Amino acid sequence: MICQEPKPILEISNLHAEVEGQPILKGVNLNINAGEIHAIMGRNGSGKSTLSKVIAGHPAYLISSGSIKFKGINLLELEPEDRARLGVFLGFQYPVEIPGVNNLEFLRVATNSRRKELGKNELDTFEFEELIDEHLKIVQMDPAFLARSVNEGFSGGEKKRNEILQMSLMEPLISILDETDSGLDIDALRIISSGINQLITKDNCIILITHYQRLLNEIKPNYVHVMSSGRIIKTGSSQLALELENKGYDWIDHEPFSKEDK
């Protein structure tokens, strides 16, 4: 039997982070290899979104201790834009509206930043318009949204499609999708999940932050983690998400600390 050596993409070790003097992350440990999908669940305020923003480099958070390595590189030393260029992608829970910035041009500049890193040629407007057609199909997005300002006046579902469109264009090695399923109707959830499934390869990995099993019915995670009070307190298979769906989070609180480091 040939056993492939796991290729670590993200290694988070004893990560502590705070905002305005308030500790939020209190010792997160998480390792993710290429080809894996990890789901992170947990109550509101447990630190899931903070973790995603810290990985992406949001300046509001202070890292008090611990480390994040991305393919062996110390991610914490890099600016958010440099992390993105290397292949770290954050799909926002609430994508920001930027009036006056044309969506198509924004997507082109963002795509070129990553293409440069990948050693690909940068695309001019015409070349980019050809490229984007294929990617629009992945999320079944109406091209009319390209002519608007970034996310301005988009519905919740349209904003999330725009996020996955960006993921598709930027070819990240790790995508952290923060509640991508929130605000989506059933059809939109299927379309976006299908888009994400199309983008999964053996060389990249995904962190899905979600509250609901319904997303995990569409995208099967290899591991499910539960966060509470700024730490991962339990790790299991996709079965764990089903248990949470049935029992809620209370039963975990009553269990002895049972994190199974992978």
Next chain:
Amino acid sequence: MKQPKEWINSLPKPKGTLLDIQKRGRELFLKQDIPTHSIEEWRLTKLERLFQILDLPLSIKSEDEIHPSSNSSFSEQEDKISISLESNQDPLNSIILPEGIEKIEGEKLKKVLNDNYKKHTPGNWPLSINYSSTNKIIGLKINKKNTKELEIIMNAQSNSLNSYRIIILLEENASLNLLQKDFGSKNSAISTLVELHLKKQAKLNHRWIGQGSLDSNLLANCLVEQSIGSIYSLTSVHNGWSFARVEPIITQLDGQANTIIKSLQICTKEEQIETHSHVKFNGPEGNLDQLHKAIATDKSHSIFNGKINVEKIAQKTNASQLSRNLLLSKTARIDTKPELEIIADDVKCAHGATISQLQEEELFYLQSRGIKIREATALLLKAYCQEIINKISINSIADLPINNLLESLNQ
């Protein structure tokens, strides 16, 4: 700084069509108090910069010194009538105007000047500077709808005061696209007075670009009178002036008129740019849609004072004024003041003022897509200005020197 009398004595002797107005202006100037910080309208002005203007001699560029490309021009084939105010010759001398636009000159012009003098508020210091010193005047009557753009360009002569006046009368149902361009040069000042009279149902789209350069100053007054059913739209962009004071004063004479004002001022280095707008509703059912945007960085100072008067007769006035400001450095300063005086009781007058920095979340969103902070900042600043710049709608935005400035903001 020259004393007022000394400054008056330094000016050329009054002559020509402007003789009367220059004489009156000089008398008025000497009677007026010099602006001080105890006067509300001048409370924040760096007065030393204002007074430096009086040290500049009046521009005396003759026609021979003007590059031929800067001459006034019009041909039927072109989309615009271009009038240059560089030389001291009559700017309309060399130009044949299209049908529907006629010159106001001679006795007619004197009469208009006289009538306007009586109407305008005495006591406005920049106005009396213009009366005293103007040696270039354009008087035009617009009789019908015009598809051709009227472009008026002032390229200031360096080391001098450049003073000009424009009077445009729009007859009933007439329309005009007016593009006014004021360009400063080294150690210069421009004094401009633009008077626009819109008769019933007239439409005027006034776009105004004021681009200063090193040690340049601008004193700009724009006086507008609107009759019933008229539409006046002003879109302005001012930047690059060491000191600029822009005063659009609009009067809706009998109500039922529309006024739209979209303005942007960008202040960098140690510049001070002030806008003092005043909209007067003297009749019922008038509308105003006003948006003033400002950016201040380095050690600059942006001032906006938006006055609105709604007289008792002006019932059912619908006015909206919004002042949005971006403060980009700790040493820059922004002062913004809406000033509404409403006597009528059945009106809608909304106003708001915000001063903020670039949104951290917007910057982070762009950065998280691989866009460098410098590039992201420029994108956001450009987006902020776009709302106004789009309305200027010059062939391409690259024509606006404001782009260079946006880049310099980010350095």
